[in-house]
Every structure is written in structure tokens, then in C-alpha cells.
Amino acid sequence: MDKLLVTGPGRLNGTVTVSSAKNATLPILAGALLFETPVKLVDVPKLNDVATIIKLLESMGVKVERDGKSMTLDSSNVHNLVADYALVKTMRASVLVLGPLLARFGKAKVSLPGGCAIGARPVDIHLTNLEKMGAKIQIEQGYILAECERLQGCELSLSFPSVGATENLMMAAVYADGETIIENAAREPEIVDLANFLIHFGVTVEGAGTSRIRIVGTNTQKKYAATKAYRPIGDRIEAATFIIAGLMANSNIVVNGFEPWTLEAVLETLEKMGAKLTRLEDGVEVHPSGRLKGAVIETAPFPGFPTDVQAQMMALMCLCEGNSIITEQIFENRYMHVPELTRMGCKVTLKGNAALIEGVESLSAAPVMCTDLRASAALVLAALTAHGQSDIQRIYHLDRGYEDLEAKFKGLGAKVERVK
């Protein structure tokens, strides 16, 4: 199993370009199931989660050709409508094939994803709303069995703005009879990107990025097609990780390849803490800002503070002047990084879904273990500023969602080595 050896502390400098967003790429790849004509994508990140969804699509009969970071997916011969437990259990986003399969083929059998390290993560919002669209859904032996003659367009109102449910329903609505309105839809930039991908293929989608999305359905005879390749948006979570790294190292770096508006809640919080940032057209310049002040934040659906940056923010807060408080509102168990950060000298007290962080002057290197994707990023950030060499184990979690992380950090001058 690979591990990372990270030696700190050190200054960073230079420019880093983030990859396309994992959370935009996965629903778009699932969306390829909707179209009989080839789907061409560019700048597809080389991530383990992307490899997993490709394996799943291939198991269904999708032909996938990869040429470097470009990809063509041909879904004209889909013959298997089953998403097997073996693949779904390794990546929950596999459940995103449910909407497209049901829309185009009227049938799907998708393993229930089950819980994961950060929480129970049910899919009830996906299923109840597909039922409202006319799908007959049963749960049998751990699988979702879904069937319909043809989905019906209707007005849906989500009980919570779930990102995955909004994506599944948007894709399900493509071949529904009539219009579908999704109220209380998730507003994340990745939703806007999925809408743009569907629009790129000729589907009528309006309102993505607001709480009310409208999709006009047509029947499956409609030949949607796109001549040009689609490029998923830049990864705002990866960008936040590098911006925080630059601030923790009191350095001047440029993080580009993403749109700053997608990260406004994080940028505003950092600025309140004393960070000096310049918003660029396609990124952010981080200026040396000294020791930042603590802050009080709570995670929330977009445009609120993203739960996917909570762990990295905690690593930064551990080194701030004064105390900070984080309230995690999205996932009930998303503090797996706390015991590991504590081993490096962080002072964090947990109470329910709140974390009190007492700022310390410095951290010390330690052997630590990754528990989930963003928790792992927090450990790398802490290790970059800690005194000595940290040994970060189980980095397969990082490989799920960060492309070339160690190469990118090395490019900024950090001392990071991957050991096989």
C-alpha cells in the first residue's frame, strides 16, 4: 500500500493548476448512459473514483476509449442494467446511474450504497422522487429494483437539497413525459455543470444553480448529439485545499483552473480570518498573510461553506491565533481526521456535531492514517507545516479524488514523497 512522506515546515511558491472536478465528472460520466450518440469529454481527471465509474459503465456495455485525458463513451449497446454491489460499495456515486438507466431503458437494478465512513448517507430522496415520477421501486436483497413504462414529468420538491438526488432526478427527467420541476434543488456548481453538459447535448434545462430546476422531457426516439467535446469544470475543493496550504505556509502561490465564484464562502471566511487573496479570472492568488485569526463556521449546502472543505479548514484553524468553532451540518460523522490531527499536536474537542479548535503555535510530525478523502487532505496540510517527517498511510483515499497531489505539491516546492 502506498504512503506519503511529508517533511515540514517549508515555504511554497509558484502556480498550481487544479484538475477537473471529481464531483462534476462522475455525474457527467453517468449521464453518458442517456445518449445513443458518442459522448466526448476532455480533461477527465485520472482518479480512482473515475476508474470505478468507468468500470461500472463498461460492465453495462458502454464502450470507453481513453486517449490521455480525453475520453469517448459509446452507450449505443447497453445490455446490462445492473450496478453490482462490488462496484457500488467502493463508490457511492455509482447510484447516479439509476436516473439515466430508468429514463432511457425503463428498468434498473442498482445496489444500495450503504453507509460510509462519514455517515449513513441514505438514498430516500432519490427514490421517493423517482416514485413520484411514476417509477415502481422495490428493495430486494440489498438492491434497488426500479421499473417504469415511461417516467412522467411532474413537480418535485426535495425534503433536503441533496446533490446526488438532484443529479439523478435531472437525468431521469430527460426522457420523461412532459416537464419536470425540481424545487429545493441543490445549487452546487457541479449541478450547473451537469445541466451545461445536458444542454450541450441539446436537452432543455433551466434554472440550474437556483433552487428551481426545469427540465423538458422528450421520448427516447429523440437523437440528442453533440459535435464538440465537453470539459467538466475545475475542482473547487482541490483549489481550496491548495489555497489553505499556501496560507498555512505563509506563502505566495497562484491556484488556477477553477472559477472563484464556486468557492466564495471559503474565500470570504479566509479573508475574515486575515487571509490576503486576489481573485483572478480563473483562480486565486494567495499572498503571505502571517498567522490567521480563528473563526466560527458551519457547513451548509451551496452557497454555504462546503462540507468537503471542513477537514482542510480545521487543519488551518489548528494553527490560528485564538479559538475556532466548526459545526458540521451535512454529515454526522465527518470528524474522523480529529484523532489523527491530535497526534500532530492539534487541540480539538468534539461535542456532538461541533468541534472546538484551540490554536497552537506549531505542529509536530507523526505517523498518521487516512480515513476518508478530505480527512486525508487535512493530514497532508498539517504535515506540510509540522516539524519533521510525517508518515501518512492509507493514501488510497487521496487517490480517489486528488489527481497527482504529490506532484502538484512538489511543483510548489513542498517536500512530499510517495513510497510504494
Ligand code: UD1
Ligand atoms: C455529494 C458529493 C460529496 C459532498 C456532498 C455534500 C459527489 C460525488 N459527492 O455527495 O463530495 O460531500 O455532495 O456537498 O458529488 N441525504 C439523505 N437522503 C438522500 C440523499 C442525501 O438523507 O436521499 C443526506 C445525506 O445523508 C447527507 C446529506 O443529505 O447527510 C447531503 O447528501 P448529498 O447532498 O446527497 O451528498 P452526495 O450527493 O452523496
